[in-house]
Amino acid sequence: MKYFFVILLTMFIVASFCCEVTPFGPEADDVTYANLAQEPISFGGTANGQNDLFVWEGGTWNFYPFWATGLPATSIWNLDETTIMVAMGAGSYSDGVYNFDLNTHTWTINEWFMFPNFLVYNPGNGIYYVGERDGLFRSADANSWTRITSLGTNKCSSLAFYNSNMVTNNGALVKYSTDNGLTWQTGNTSNLRGFRYTENGVLYAIMDVESDSDGLWRSDDYGETWDNVLFTSNLNCIGPDFGEYIILGWRQANEEDGYLAVLDSQSQLTQLVHASLDSEVRQLEIFPLINTPSFYVINGEGCFYITGFLPVNNDDATAPVIDGIKLQAYPNPFSRETTIEVKVKDMAAALKVDVYNLKGQLIKRLSNDNRQTQNTFSWDGRDFNNQLVGSGFYFVKAELNGKINCCKVLLIH
Secondary structure, eight states: OOOOOOOOOSOOOOOEEOOEEEEOSOSOSEEEEEEOSSSSOEEEEEETTEEEEEEEETTEEEEEEOSSTTOOEEEEEEOSSSEEEEEEOSSSTTOEEEEEETTTTEEEEEEEOSSOOEEEEETTTTEEEEEETTEEEEESSSSSOEEOGGGOSSOOOOEEEETTEEEEEETTEEEEESSTTSSOEEOSOOSOEEEEEOTTSOEEEEEOSSSTTOEEEEESSTTSSOEEEEEOSSEEEEEEEETTEEEEEESSOOTTSOSEEEEOTTSOEEEEOOGGGOSOEEEEEEOTTOSSSOEEEEETTEEEEEESOOSSOOOSSSOOEETTEEEEEESSSBSSOEEEEEEESOOSSOOEEEEEOTTSOEEEEOOOTTOTTOOEEEEOSBOTTSOBOOSEEEEEEEEETTEEEEEEEEEOO
């Protein structure tokens, strides 16, 4: 398979929707993980029988073999502008988190972890976390790691956070915190994983233990109590929410022979039908490079970004709010200048606003760290060299505290 970079159920209703599916990413044989939320964007996968890190640099995909041959990537996070951290492992003595230096293109070991399931950063408390076979580890500098012994030493497979709330699992137990991880309590339901908060703080999780209770579960009190909202087998991923709709993915075909579906507020499913979507879902996240409602999926066929998937027409002129950021440009299309307006809940941190071409190349930076309270910017169609760029579509990306929203603008000379 090749793909290229281009821009018993509660009510399992018999419905399907033909969404628009576009391949995205490097030329590769397989993909295990993607980080599209940070620059440079990167993938973990295989090419020509070799495990590689794929990094988008200078308008092209560069392939870098992993330090530990044969280990698949389970998570990727950019520590800073020159260092990419990759969690990789499959049960070998080489399992762990590795640092990749973008300047020297060399690997160094960060820390050994057995079966690392995830590597994440919580901007709410400034802590990095790794979940692995023997528990949950934390670090304030992504260098010195400490096990959170109060949680136990069983397998930790998922972690989510929302404001000062956090939720994780240790073995079969669900642990939640309301003070950014300082103290932890045990929820009333076991065997949950794949935690995900919605934009409004509603918490969802997956039960997949071959029981009559398998399916999607929901908590309205940040993890203390849980209720089942959808009975289904083989559910594997909870994706982003779009208002009343949540994206779900399965590791095996679901009861309607699909792998990807949209769940509405009435716990009804609409299957997403496309030949490229008929395989195990591995990752679901917001696709940050276009301003219409969109997400990307990594499955057994590759990486694809998906639009036109909502059962109702939500692709209108209303600027969507993603990660708490509202972004819009006017006029759009434009010929001389467009104004980009960014609205966020908290403007205390530095806001980055950048313009990219369709190849994913950064051509103009519209903000800097000295403009922490500014929320309107203008772009005159010129690049870093003050040269007019050609007519066509461009992407404007706003980033604040690691959260991203993008909109598409059309320049016409």
